[in-house]
Amino acid sequence: MEYVSPEGLRIDGRRPMEMRKLQAEIGVVAKADGSAVFEMGNTKVIAAVYGPREVQNRSQQLNDQALVRCEYSMANFSTGDRMRKPKGDRRSTEISLVIRQTMEACILTQLMPRSQIDIYVQVLQADGGTRSACINAATLALADAGIPMRDFVTSCSAGYLNSTPLLDLNYVEDSAGGPDVTIGILPKLDKVTLLQVPSDRIICQAFFMS
Amino acid sequence: MNGLSLGEKLFVQGGIAQDLRSDGRKRLTYRPIYVETGVIPQANGSARVRMGGTDVIASVKAEIGRPSPLQPNKGKVSIYVDCSPTAAPVFEGRGAEELSTELSVALQRCLLGGKSGAGAGIDLSSLIVVEGKVCWDLYIDGLVVSSDGNLLDALGAAIKAALSNTGIPRVHVAAEASGEDQPELDISDEEFLQFDTSEVPVIVTLTKVGRHYIVDATLDEESEMSSALSVSINRKGLICGLTKRGGAGLDPSVVLDMISVAKHVSEQLTDRLDSEISAAEAVEEE
Amino acid sequence: MAGGASATAPSTYSPSPNQKKKPPLFKDGDLDWVRPDGREFHQCRPAFFRTGAVNAAAGSAYAEFGNTKVIVSVFGPRESKKAMMYSDMGRLNCNVSYTTFATAVRGQVLDQKESSSMLHKALEGAIRLETFPKTTVDVFALVLESGGSDLPVVISCASLALADAGIMLYDLVTAVSVSCLGPNLVIDPISEEESYQDGSLMITCMPSRYEVTQLTITGEWSSARINEAMQLCLDACSKLGKVMRSCLKEAASASEES
């Protein structure tokens, strides 16, 4: 299949280095301490942050820093095929962990010892790049909640198809089987906090140029 | 659930007794309702409904299926509600299961009619493609994104809006297959059938606090309820389903009175919802 | 090894009762229609109750309405299961399950979760939860045979079991349902009637206090019809209450004698 036309346009009409349309809104969940909707093209996620608050499960309490928790869930209608998956399948658990680790690294947890911050991410629509969208939404929600952070985390994915590096893959491009990478960076500090490369795909070095 | 102080409790109760609730509403006034349709492009129909701090999304997906042998001339509809942990931390993990099932069951009771299919808000026989062999299965999914009370009414409204937004592809049956074979189908990408949603009932929940009942209770008000009655009423004023919540007993005459109040309220609500839905549809088409 | 054979059970099916289509139970306009078991429309099945069916439990009851047979055991008040927070009110925990042979086809899935939550909601208003703070009362029901109106029978039987266990109640809880079949309202429907019903109404109430603890309606109803059906149910509930009360009295006098 051709993912990049001879004119250099992608399936959805973008240039290889072009992002999808970004849209964000904060304060969407009334009862949450911080919340945000983040859209990247058709991918749409909601993040809500509760905390810092008292640690619910005493045995998990940390005395020198805040406890950061994260739960990722997908709405039944978020994918093309209707799915009924039980909560807490392997993929969700893995993404929850990735988001938690990424956000934990940028929150100034040592300022809030013996407290707990919960990040809930709900995918409303999935069209590739849900990981990145979740991280971006979580960042906005944390900022909305006024939680002290080192820097914003921004995340985006990229892939390599038809000998062309492509930025911000959609679902069709993501499932094409080419190599892809998800990167999260702290832009002001100019540091990478997240770098994920699925191991089943081969990557060539040129790819990292993106 | 919602920890209120004694003072706050008295404030909520007192306000209701004096017909001036803490957000300035009267007992039988709804919060403003915002409807947005077509929010999930991948679904056949979808809508988002907001009432104050309550925010829900409903989506309708249609899939080709086989009718049940008991009712060969009817399609199937299933309703499932999920509560996102974004709405409240207690919904984390399996925490939402109980509430989700309760809401799903209540919605099924209110929208799907009796066992024989009588009184269903959705005309199941319109979902049949080939009798006994092919029908549409409608999957209605509700998602609670943010919760500030009165979830059932909001979900009912969202489902009504999503259904009126739903287009089901026209199916051409290639050739009448004989015997046991499934007929070949050609599902159109362009032609869609619109649903008739005038029969879809609205749900009105009356929450009893003290001696009075209120509509569209917020989370704070719900925490003070002794019991609540959710009545689903269609345009003809017929009751299509009823669910009681809360353990406290009610005198049968009070039940009947609540039903008649709900009926009265439903007339206004139906009109308001219909105009909101058509307004939202107009926005979407622009 | 001998056990190996049972490990991989082959797929089986229950032989269906002949392919010929069953005539519908009720045809519109059929005025001489009689109920499958010959009852009148407003006649309940004979109710049989017995307390003390399970010795291992703190209280228990067995109920039999026609083919519907249930056992309910009550345990406690006892220590709450999980490390729950302090509560000055007692907790009620309900569970309803079915035997695999309860239905005509083996292991047909019935919504046990919903029944459990309905049982909880029907009973909680009648129990004086404040009399056993920090502890839990478990009410477990097993439907031995499902012959229609299962949930109402379970609820009535459970309140009897609670009384047998000596849990403080405001009143017994009795439950009755009616089915709407065309123009007729039939009380205490059997499974066959339930599967053809156009609508149903179930009331659980405390007969002496004349209070409704739980009410569900499905199908399309006019207010007048709801009124009629509720009256029908409430009458039946108060009669059922008397039967249950006399069952308790009998058990009490029997235990005094021995």
Place this chain on the structure above:
Amino acid sequence: MEIDRADGRNPNQLRPLSCSRGVLNRAHGSASWAQGNTQVLAAVYGPKAGTKKNENPEKASVEVIWKPKTGQIGKQEKEYEMVLKRTLQSICILTIHPNTTTSVIVQVVHDDGALLPCAINASCAALVDAGIPLKHLAVAICCCLADSGLVMLDPTKLEEEKMKAFVYLVLPNSILSVLPEESSSVKGEQMEQGLITSVTHGVMSVDDYLHCLERGRAATSKMSDFLRRNLQPQLSSDSSKAG
């Protein structure tokens, strides 16, 4: 009366035994036990603080986890788990470490008949390796009954399938028992004559069963010797290390 066994053994002959202890680094005690091709690995963790709910807080509890060679745990394995647990509970001195749990994890390496007895022997050796206080050792054996009434010991899988019945027996090995002298005999019957566990499969006459029991007893004394010999050198080397 002679029946040829596929591996040329005579009916009373056991397959070669082998046992090595301390095979796992992380476990508090471990042992690998093989009877011919049947091999089981047992690991012991504990005593760990706390018991599972509903257990007696005044006694230690033993927990057994059975890991089959492949696949999921089924009813058969559940039964093995329960028999093993009850058997081990009866040889451990549970009152020494009240309110603790000792976990025994049994991994089947290969099943070629007499699996449960092999697992019991492995667990017993692993408990010794972990230093869990025991009343006495236990030795397990499988006796097989042919249609002719002939009793064969320690069958292979093939033999197990061919036989009309078989019996798993667990008997104590009490010579090193820590119990006081007089309690080791009951009504003149020696303690090592008493049966800890018996599990049977298939139909047999009562006399056949008693016959099996007799043969089993005779064979276990040989196995006890093996077990003890196997445990002793390490014990002495342990004590020399400690000294």
Place this chain on the structure above:
Amino acid sequence: MGTPNAVGDWSSEMEVSAFRRLFPLRYYERHLSESIRPDARPLKRARDTIVSLGAVASSDGSALAKIGSTTMLAAIKMEVMTPSVDSPDEGSVAVEFHMPPICSPVVRPGRPAEVAPVTSKQLFDCLLSSGMIDLKELSLIKGKAAWMAYLDIYCLDADGALFDAALLSAVAAFSHLRIPVVSLNDEGRMVMVSKELEGEKLDKEPVDKERRKLSLKSIPFSLTCILHKNYILADPTFEEESIMETFITVVLNSSGQLVSLYKSGGPVLAHTSAIQECVALTRQRMKELEEIIDEAISTMEID
């Protein structure tokens, strides 16, 4: 009659029920020394046993068995399966033993009792290896269709000796079993021949002419005994089982053969003399149980 010991000092001032709870073992041992049990039974007597057949109308065979207050409800449902290639002319039996939360304070919903799957397997082994059922009788059409008998046993009240009661109810359910009359339809599936149609002409001959019974041979019966010191207590209650922890279950079939001798651990070792005594007790018990079952069958046939 208090013997002077540490407990004896208090026992004079203590109520019997309190003593029973605080020092259960001593309470029992005092009874045992007088050769009587707290429920007034001699040591080697089983509790009153009742069997009634046909308790579940919706099943093909069912029975309720009560030993003391231990209650078991067993029901068999017959379904059709394709027989396995190895045994094309044999049907099959599946046994499931359930302990629903109603039966005992120990079982909670969502956490099935540990013993349930083990008891299921032991029941299955005993029923099949005893030779009670000839699986060939469950065949319908060789290689094509055979019966699968699903036997579900529910424990309604757990008060000790669960296995004995479960086995008794299972045996009784099989003796009550009537195999439904079926015929093969055009699609190769078996369908029921309903009563109304029996008079009419059938398109296909039914496989059997009438509802058939299974011929049961060598029926297994069991007895569980507690070994405590030198005492043997037959048919223990739940209380006895939780105080004295060594049980031995003997299963004999009606041809006098040993189907199972099960003892798993326990602080008391079983010596040959004790084993022989348990077997003898089971023999006696078997006679009682055979009579009870025969009586249940005959009362059913009169009805």
